[in-house]
Amino acid sequence: MTTENRSSTIRLNRVTKSFGDVTAVDDLSLEIREGEFLSLLGPSGCGKTTTLRMLGGFEEPTSGSIYFGDVDVTHVPPHRRDVNTVFQSYALFPHMSVADNIAFGLRRKGMSKWDAAGTVADMLTLVDLEGRGDRKPTQLSGGQQQRVALARSLVNHPKLLLLDEPMSALDAKLRKTMQIELKRIQTQVGITFLYVTHDQEEAMTMSDRIVVMNHGRIEGSGSPREVYEHPATEFVATFLGASNLLAGTLETATGEFDVTRHAYGSFRSPRHRTPAGLSGSVKVGVRPEKMALQPAGSPVADSDNSLAGTVIVSTFTGVGNQYLVAAPHGEQFVVYAQNSGQAFAPRSGEDVVMTWPVEHTFVVQPSKAVPAEGDSDD
Amino acid sequence: MTTTTSKSPRLGRLTPYLLGLPAIVWLAVFFVVPLVLMLAKALQECNPATGVCTMSWNFASLSDAWSSSSTIIFRSLGYALAATVIDLVLSFPIAYWIAFYAGRRKNFFLMMLLVPFFVSFVIRTVIWKFLLSSDGLIIHTLQNLHLVSSDYQILGTTFAVVAGLAYNFLPFTALPLYVSLERLNPALLEASHDLYAGRITTFRKIVLPLCAPGIFAAFLLTFIPAFGDYVNQQVLGGFTNTMVGTVIQNLFLVSNDFPGGSALSAIVMGISLIGILAYGRLLGSKSIGDFV
Ligand SMILES: Nc1ncnc2c1ncn2[C@@H]1O[C@H](COP(=O)(O)OP(=O)(O)OP(=O)(O)O)[C@@H](O)[C@H]1O
Ligand SMILES: [Mg+2]
Numbered sequence: 001m002t003t004e005n006r007s008s009t010i011r012l013n014r015v016t017k018s019f020g021d022v023t024a025v026d027d028l029s030l031e032i033r034e035g036e037f038l039s040l041l042g043p044s045g046c047g048k049t050t051t052l053r054m055l056g057g058f059e060e061p062t063s064g065s066i067y068f069g070d071v072d073v074t075h076v077p078p079h080r081r082d083v084n085t086v087f088q089s090y091a092l093f094p095h096m097s098v099a100d101n102i103a104f105g106l107r108r109k110g111m112s113k114w115d116a117a118g119t120v121a122d123m124l125t126l127v128d129l130e131g132r133g134d135r136k137p138t139q140l141s142g143g144q145q146q147r148v149a150l151a152r153s154l155v156n157h158p159k160l161l162l163l164d165e166p167m168s169a170l171d172a173k174l175r176k177t178m179q180i181e182l183k184r185i186q187t188q189v190g191i192t193f194l195y196v197t198h199d200q201e202e203a204m205t206m207s208d209r210i211v212v213m214n215h216g217r218i219e220g221s222g223s224p225r226e227v228y229e230h231p232a233t234e235f236v237a238t239f240l241g242a243s244n245l246l247a248g249t250l251e252t253a254t255g256e257f258d259v260t261r262h263a264y265g266s267f268r269s270p271r272h273r274t275p276a277g278l279s280g281s282v283k284v285g286v287r288p289e290k291m292a293l294q295p296a297g298s299p300v301a302d303s304d305n306s307l308a309g310t311v312i313v314s315t316f317t318g319v320g321n322q323y324l325v326a327a328p329h330g331e332q333f334v335v336y337a338q339n340s341g342q343a344f345a346p347r348s349g350e351d352v353v354m355t356w357p358v359e360h361t362f363v364v365q366p367s368k369a370v371p372a373e374g375d376s377d378d
Numbered sequence: 379m380t381t382t383t384s385k386s387p388r389l390g391r392l393t394p395y396l397l398g399l400p401a402i403v404w405l406a407v408f409f410v411v412p413l414v415l416m417l418a419k420a421l422q423e424c425n426p427a428t429g430v431c432t433m434s435w436n437f438a439s440l441s442d443a444w445s446s447s448s449t450i451i452f453r454s455l456g457y458a459l460a461a462t463v464i465d466l467v468l469s470f471p472i473a474y475w476i477a478f479y480a481g482r483r484k485n486f487f488l489m490m491l492l493v494p495f496f497v498s499f500v501i502r503t504v505i506w507k508f509l510l511s512s513d514g515l516i517i518h519t520l521q522n523l524h525l526v527s528s529d530y531q532i533l534g535t536t537f538a539v540v541a542g543l544a545y546n547f548l549p550f551t552a553l554p555l556y557v558s559l560e561r562l563n564p565a566l567l568e569a570s571h572d573l574y575a576g577r578i579t580t581f582r583k584i585v586l587p588l589c590a591p592g593i594f595a596a597f598l599l600t601f602i603p604a605f606g607d608y609v610n611q612q613v614l615g616g617f618t619n620t621m622v623g624t625v626i627q628n629l630f631l632v633s634n635d636f637p638g639g640s641a642l643s644a645i646v647m648g649i650s651l652i653g654i655l656a657y658g659r660l661l662g663s664k665s666i667g668d669f670v
Binding site for chain 1 (some may be wrong): 563565566571572573574575576579583587588
């Protein structure tokens with residue numbers, strides 16, 4: 001099962017992993033497409049590392065199965081899987097030179113010392129470390145070590161490369177550079193990347209597809225734009241970027257719009273922005289940057305939703321203004337206005353009307369943990 | 379900060395030596411002086427009747443000691459090596475298991491390893507003598523089960539001596555091994571498996587090289603005391619397996635041949651020292667201090 005079936009997807013089929021009474025991964029199904037850059041995003045403890053470790057072969061699922069192409073690898077040990085891992089701590093072998101670290105996998109697969117040396121040299125060039133092959137890992141900076149760890153995995157041309165928060169030990173500036181670097185390398189080698197991160201911006205900029213996890217389950221997946229613009233659940237809407245949400249009852253109206261009734265009236269939203277099968281108790285919302293503020297009592301366009309409120313905090317951020325606006329019952333909304341020069345700029349205490357186009361309004365399934373009452377944004 | 383350093387730069391430079399003074403004095407009085415005295419004694423000639431010694435720069439005593447005891451020295455080296463190898467093989471899995479699998483009960487298992495050694499070395503060995511003697515519990519049971527013949531014995535054999543050495547020095551092997559395994563990052567083992575290395579290759583390529591300092595320390599800490607030991611041989615051994623420690627003890631305490639005993643001691647020390655340096659070279663270490 002090493003080189004055949006290369007042109008095939010990797011599938012997790014209803015995988016569950018429990019540690020005692022903790023369910024780290026809960027009935028998770030996921031398909032990883034060939035050559036894509038897929039990011040796993042989610043809060044701490046949601047099961048990202050556990051998912052990766054099952055793909056790498058370091059943990060066996062409690063139930064469910066894992067397929068590479070049509071080969072069931074659920075119980076195949078790590079050293080016989082065509083998968084490599086970039087560990088969070090890099091785990092470079094301290095007693096070996098950089099070149100020997102990179103050659104380790106090739107040598108285990110039976111490549112001769114001479115052939116390996118050539119391949120390693122190419123790899124060092126790819127990760128921008130020409131001529132550093134003789135050094136020991138401890139003689140390299142954090143960013144260089146990270147690239148060695150990457151090279152050590154990539155050189156084997158695995159079917160899947162697993163990266164568990166590989167940037168977490170780097171400072172913010174180096175991180176930005178490495179993000180671009182990593183994306184360049186991934187495009188160049190065309191290997192499937194499964195990337196775990198806490199950092200949503202990192203996930204957004206690098207990924208072809210994002211999977212948002214919570215409590216061991218997948219809450220939403222799709223391209224960064226899809227997940228951001230069409231969040232499926234309240235959790236995704238608030239975890240990925242900010243969202244203003246209001247609890248309400250979904251009424252399927254005629255025509256192309258859905259109507260959600262709430263404490264202040266109702267909002268219309270495009271039918272396609274309501275996840276399939278949703279009804280009854282829902283949350284309706286909009287992203288802060290899609291909203292605008294008008295003086296109280298201003299006329300509202302037909303194509304807009306609106307809600308009256310009072311500005312509590314107004315913050316100037318340079319590129320824009322950020323407002324915290326309270327609705328009459330106390331729900332708070334974040335409104336973000338770009339500093340384009342001519343916009344209405346209310347001060348704290350001023351009454352305003354929030355408006356936004358109906359087309360930017362979306363409906364999500366409320367989180368079960370949160371009582372669907374009186375809360376808005378997060 | 380600046381004022382204190384500019385006030386007494388000389389004192390500042392002397393500080394390390396001043397701090398080291400008690401240790402230096404201790405080593406000088408209790409280690410260097412006796413060592414020099416012993417080496418000097420080896421070159422003297424003494425009157426056994428009066429006990430009066432005179433310095434005669436008698437270097438022949440060294441070659442005499444070598445020629446009369448070389449067989450015993452080689453035998454002792456062999457026994458010590460056997461005991462050390464047995465200890466390494468026995469304690470590696472124990473140390474490995476405690477370091478990687480004992481979880482929160484590491485300290486408990488380390489304690490269990492050490493508990494027998496709270497009893498004095500000599501008493502422990504004597505108790506083994508009781509246990510292993512021909513009318514003792516073990517042989518008796520084996521004979522009753524007809525597993526061994528009626529004249530079977532363990533005491534007095536080479537096996538008993540080596541086993542005694544191995545038993546008594548086991549913690550000196552297990553603890554340094556444990557310390558070096560404990561320091562091994564488990565992620566390195568996973569990385570090795572991830573890069574297609576099975577258990578055996580991972581052991582050979584990752585665990586062994588990274589634990590080499592620990593193995594070296596364990597080897598020295600076991601081999602050197604076992605080489606010079608005489609208690610195990612005297613209590614558990616017989617006439618055919620005399621070790622060099624026993625000979626030295628006899629020279630000093632039975633035949634009152636102080637120059638002879640000193641000369642033999644000097645040879646044993648020299649061999650240990652050569653062994654340490656050679657092994658250090660072999661391992662490519664710059665300083666033995668890294669290990670011990
Ligand atoms: N070996 C283990 N034994 C017991 N519980 C474990 C083990 N590994 C993980 N868990 C538990 O499983 C859950 C998921 O852990 P996991 O490490 O997968 O989270 P994560 O999403 O990677 O979090 P983070 O972002 O903090 O790294 C956690 O509740 C964790 O405590
Ligand atoms: Mg994790």
